[in-house]
Amino acid sequence: MISVEDARAIMLAHARATPAEFxxxxxxxxxxxxxxxEATRPQPPLPVSAMDGYAVRSADTPGALVxxxxxxxxxxxxxxxxxxxxxxxxxxxxxxxGTDAVVVQEEARREGDVAHxxxxxxxxxxxxxxxxxxxxxxxxAPPALMTPAAIALAASAGAARVAVRRTPRIAVLCCGDExxxxxxxxxxxxxFDSAGFGVAAWAETxxxxxxxxxPLRDDPDAIAQAIDAALDExxxxxFVGGASVGERDHARAAAHSVGARIHFDKVALRPGxxxxxxxxxxxxxxxxxxNPASAMVCARLFLRPLIEAMLGRDxxxxxxxxxxxxxxxxxANGPRESYLRARLWTDAGGQLFAQPCGDQDSSLVxxxxxxxxxxxxxxxxxxxxxxxxxxTLRL
Numbered sequence: 001m002i003s004v005e006d007a008r009a010i011m012l013a014h015a016r017a018t019p020a021e022f023x024x025x026x027x028x029x030x031x032x033x034x035x036x037x038e039a040t041r042p043q044p045p046l047p048v049s050a051m052d053g054y055a056v057r058s059a060d061t062p063g064a065l066v067x068x069x070x071x072x073x074x075x076x077x078x079x080x081x082x083x084x085x086x087x088x089x090x091x092x093x094x095x096x097x098g099t100d101a102v103v104v105q106e107e108a109r110r111e112g113d114v115a116h117x118x119x120x121x122x123x124x125x126x127x128x129x130x131x132x133x134x135x136x137x138x139x140x141a142p143p144a145l146m147t148p149a150a151i152a153l154a155a156s157a158g159a160a161r162v163a164v165r166r167t168p169r170i171a172v173l174c175c176g177d178e179x180x181x182x183x184x185x186x187x188x189x190x191x192f193d194s195a196g197f198g199v200a201a202w203a204e205t206x207x208x209x210x211x212x213x214x215p216l217r218d219d220p221d222a223i224a225q226a227i228d229a230a231l232d233e234x235x236x237x238x239f240v241g242g243a244s245v246g247e248r249d250h251a252r253a254a255a256h257s258v259g260a261r262i263h264f265d266k267v268a269l270r271p272g273x274x275x276x277x278x279x280x281x282x283x284x285x286x287x288x289x290x291n292p293a294s295a296m297v298c299a300r301l302f303l304r305p306l307i308e309a310m311l312g313r314d315x316x317x318x319x320x321x322x323x324x325x326x327x328x329x330x331x332a333n334g335p336r337e338s339y340l341r342a343r344l345w346t347d348a349g350g351q352l353f354a355q356p357c358g359d360q361d362s363s364l365v366x367x368x369x370x371x372x373x374x375x376x377x378x379x380x381x382x383x384x385x386x387x388x389x390x391x392t393l394r395l
Contacts, residue, residue: 001266001267001268001273002264002266002267002268003267003268003337003379004267004268004269004301004337007264007267007269007275007277007302008301008302008305008315008319010263010264010277011277011284011286011302011305011306012305012306012309012315014279014282014284015284015306015309015310015315016282016309016310017165017309017310017311017312018165018166018167018168018235018310018311019165019166020034020035020163020164020165020166021034021163021164021165021166022161022162022163022164023161023162023164024160024161025151025154025155025159025160025161025162028146028151028154028162028164029146029147029148029151030145030146030207031145031146031162031164031165031167031207032142032143032144032145032146032164032165032207032311032312032313033140033141033142033143033144033145033146033150033162033163033164033165034142034143034163034164034165034312035142035162035163036138036139036140036141036142037138037139037140037141037153037154037157037159037162038136038137038138038139038157039133039134039135039136039137039138039139039157040135040157040158041135041158042129042130042132042133042134042135043130043131043132043133043156043157044092044127044129044130044131044132045129046094046095046129047094047095047126047127047128047129048073048092048093048094048095048126048127049071049089049090049091049092049093049095049102049125049126049127050091050102050125050126050127051091051102051104051105051125052089052090052091052104052105053089053102053103053104053105053107053108053125054067054086054087054088054089054102054103054105054108054115054117055071055077055081055086055087055089055095055096055099055101055102056086056099056100056101056102056103056117056120057081057083057086057098057099057100057101058100058101058120058121058122058124060083060084060086061101061103061117061118061119061120062117062118062119062120063084063116063117064114064115064116065084065085065086065114065115065116065117066084066085066086066113066114067085067086067087067088067110067113067114067115068081068082068085068086068087069087069088070087070088070089070090071087071088071089071090071093071094071095071096072090072093073090073091073092073093074093075093076093076094076096077089077093077094077096079096079097080096080097080098081096081097081098081099082098086099086103086115086117087099088115089102095126100122100123100126101120101121101122101123101124101125101126102120102124102125102126103115103117103118103120103124103125104125132156133157139153139154139157140153140154140162142312143165143311143312143313146162146164165310165311165312167207167208167209168207168208168209168235168236168306168307168310168311169208169209169211169233169234169235169236170200170203170208170209170210170211170234170235170236170237170238170303170307171210171211171213171230171233171234171236171237171238172196172199172200172203172210172211172212172213172237172238172240173196173213173216173223173226173227173230173237173238173239173240174193174195174196174212174213174215174216174239174240174241174290175215175216175217175218175223175239175240175241175242175250175251175290176215176216176218176241176242176290177190177217177218178190178191179191179192179193179215179241180192180193180215181193181214181215182197193215194292194365195240195241195288195290195291195292195295195296196212196213196215196240197212198292198295198296198299198368199212199238199240199288199295199296199299199303200212202296202299202300202303202304203238203299203303203307206303206304206307206308206318207307207308207311208236208307208310211233211234213226213230218242218250219250220250220253220254220257223242223250223251223254224254224255224257224258227239227251227254227255227258227260227285228258231258231260231280231283231285234283235282235283235284235310236283236284236285236286236303236306236307237283237284237285237286238285238286238287238288238299238303239251239255239285239286239287239288240288240289240290240295241288241289241290241295242254242290251276251287252265252276252278252287255278255280255285255287256278258280259280260278260279260280260285261278261279261280262276262277262278263277263278263279264276264277265287268335268336268337268379269297269298269301269336269337269338269339270334270336270337270338270339271289271291271293271294271297271339271360271362272288272289272294272295272297272298272301272339273289273336274287274289275287275288275289275298275302277302284306286298286299286302286303286306289362291362291363292362292363292364292365292368293341293360293361293362293363293364293365293367293368294362296368297339297374300374300393300395301319301339304318304319305318305319319393321376321391321392321393322352322391322392322393322394323352323389323390323391323392324344324351324352324353324354324373324375324389324390324391324392325351325352325353325354325387325388325389325390326353326354326355326356326375326384326385326386326387326388326389326390327353327354327355327386328355328356328386329383329384329385329386330356330375330377330383330384330388330390331383332380332381332382332383333377333378333379333380333381334379334380335379335380336379337376337377337378337379338376338377339374339375339376339377339393340356340357340360340374340375340377341356341357341360341367341368341370341371341373341374342354342355342356342357342371342372342373342374342375342392343355343357343370343371343372343373344372344373344392344394352392354373354375354390354392356375357370357371371395372394372395373392373393373394373395374392374393374395375390375391375392376390376391376392376393377390
């Protein structure tokens with residue numbers, strides 16, 4: 001039996017970043033950048049007005065200036081502005097040659113073709129060329145997440161396509177004669193698969209493309225065929241259930257039978273002791289127990305860092321704990337590192353607090369759905385009182 005940290009290190013040693021691919025900017029939302037986005041020209045490309053008003057020569061102010069024409073955004077004034085003249089200008093319009101300031105329209109008085117303006121300093125209400133960014137600037141660098149703001153920034157640089165990491169492909173397999181998919185008619189002794197749905201949804205949230213398969217029966221041949229097919233199609237197969245040592249727990253043996261190498265088969269973890277990991281070539285199998293909380297905790301601890309690594313991001317950042325104060329006392333812990341489902345909140349002073357959920361039974365989906373964090377209890381940790389500091393992970 002190995003530690004959580006050692007198990008994660010073994011997994012990450014086999015993770016490789018997915019190759020880069022180009023996508024249209026409209027399809028880049030949520031993707032991870034694989035190559036920099038560089039500005040090919042400054043933004044704005046020319047000095048422009050920050051307000052509606054009159055483009056003037058500062059040296060001509062104050063005074064009465066002849067209005068020589070208009071400058072609009074996308075339709076610049078042609079030619080240079082002569083001394084003692086000005087140009088009606090609108091927000092975002094280029095400053096005409098010869099002008100160096102803008103008088104806002106509320107501070108000017110117009111009489112026919114003459115504008116009366118007050119003293120105006122050089123650069124007044126002018127956005128200089130390159131105010132936002134200069135040509136050659138790296139606007140976005142890997143592994144930036146393509147958020148709506150990042151997409152807007154790439155668009156402002158004229159990037160119609162961007163290089164992103166190929167989305168990791170995850171196949172989620174569940175087994176157990178007791179499982180049926182939601183929508184199917186269960187026998188009295190059967191339950192609906194929930195862990196498979198939760199793990200697949202989390203994988204999607206973390207940036208992968210997840211495909212959940214219908215529950216498999218406890219049949220070694222069927223399990224082996226399903227693992228074999230999943231490894232042909234996906235980068236990672238997550239196998240939920242069949243992980244313990246019972247007569248009907250066939251997952252590891254089935255993986256071995258299709259050429260996978262088992263790297264470990266138990267982790268000093270609660271919940272999730274029967275977690276296992278295997279590889280076949282560059283493909284990986286993450287094995288998790290069948291109880292929903294166990295499967296979800298294992299996904300949070302192991303699958304998320306793998307996805308982060310495959311996207312070229314820092315996998316350690318996804319499991320970096322945050323210190324919180326316990327809202328209730330916690331008992332001594334046993335020989336396995338424990339992850340308690342908990343509610344997290346921040347008080348008015350910015351202090352993070354954690355309240356352990358009342359029932360930590362690993363079969364309870366309602367408890368996991370009510371939790372938004374995990375309290376990390378080290379192996380053999382002593383009992384601690386309320387208000388003590390503990391490590392936590394956000395769910």
